[in-house]
Amino acid sequence: EPEVTQTPSHQVTQMGQEVILRCVPISNHLYFYWYRQILGQKVEFLVSFYNNEISEKSEIFDDQFSVERPDGSNFTLKIRSTKLEDSAMYFCASNRQLAKNIQYFGAGTRLSVL
Amino acid sequence: DAKTTQPPSMDCAEGRAANLPCNHSTISGNEYVYWYRQIHSQGPQYIIHGLKNNETNEMASLIITEDRKSSTLILPHATLRDTAVYYCIVRVANYGGSQGNLIFGKGTKLSVKP
Numbered sequence: 513e514p515e516v517t518q519t520p521s522h523q524v525t526q527m528g529q530e531v532i533l534r535c536v537p538i539s540n541h542l543y544f545y546w547y548r549q550i551l552g553q554k555v556e557f558l559v560s561f562y563n564n565e566i567s568e569k570s571e572i573f574d575d576q577f578s579v580e581r582p583d584g585s586n587f588t589l590k591i592r593s594t595k596l597e598d599s600a601m602y603f604c605a606s607n608r609q610l611a612k613n614i615q616y617f618g619a620g621t622r623l624s625v626l
Numbered sequence: 627d628a629k630t631t632q633p634p635s636m637d638c639a640e641g642r643a644a645n646l647p648c649n650h651s652t653i654s655g656n657e658y659v660y661w662y663r664q665i666h667s668q669g670p671q672y673i674i675h676g677l678k679n680n681e682t683n684e685m686a687s688l689i690i691t692e693d694r695k696s697s698t699l700i701l702p703h704a705t706l707r708d709t710a711v712y713y714c715i716v717r718v719a720n721y722g723g724s725q726g727n728l729i730f731g732k733g734t735k736l737s738v739k740p
Contacts, residue, residue, distance in 0.1 A: 516669070543726065545727060547728075547730075549667075554730050554731065555664070555670060555728075557728065557729065560726070560727050603669045603670070605670075607726060610726055612675070613658070613660070613675075613726040613728075614672050615672065615726070615728060617669030618669050619668055619669050620668070620669050
């Protein structure tokens with residue numbers, strides 16, 4: 513069964529450093545999302561992406577965040593200057609058709625900012 | 627999107643049916659009910675969704691009341707691997723400018739016990 517793949521599974525970085533989290537969505541999917549989950553808290557929507565542009569973003573997704581689909585298969589989330597409070601699990605998801613909105617999630621990347 | 631209310635936790639004996647309730651009294655006519663689950667910090671997993679008719683798939687059944695103000699997810703023969711947090715999410719089907727981001731609440735932590 514096709515799945516969403518995220519790398520790395522765990523990323524440790526120093527505060528102020530840039531990180532790029534990578535995702536390979538399911539190949540025939542058109543809609544892509546990033547969510548995050550701070551330890552012990554709810555899963556929170558960050559951004560959705562369609563047709564090579566951001567469709568929606570939450571208030572969490574500020575100027576420090578950016579997304580890109582550089583080569584038609586990867587979907588990346590960049591955090592320019594990490595803060596301690598960016599430590600969380602980051603989940604990528606993809607969706608084939610908007611009408612059903614069945615989102616398939618990756619296993620996540622645990623980001624630890626020291 | 628309509629707000630949902632779920633009990634914070636439930637227990638179920640292995641092999642028995644798990645019935646997880648969700649209240650969504652402010653649901654509107656074009657909003658679907660989605661169920662996802664999250665097994666111990668893994669990525670959320672889609673289970674089932676419906677508009678007004680009862681639905682069944684290989685994982686679960688979804689019973690929606692006639693007035694659509696509440697629903698029940700049924701896992702017919704719960705196993706230890708079904709221990710997870712279960713999320714009931716109400717979401718509009720036709721999004722206009724929105725691309726279908728999911729809004730997760732705290733969900734119900736289901737513990738399946740031997």
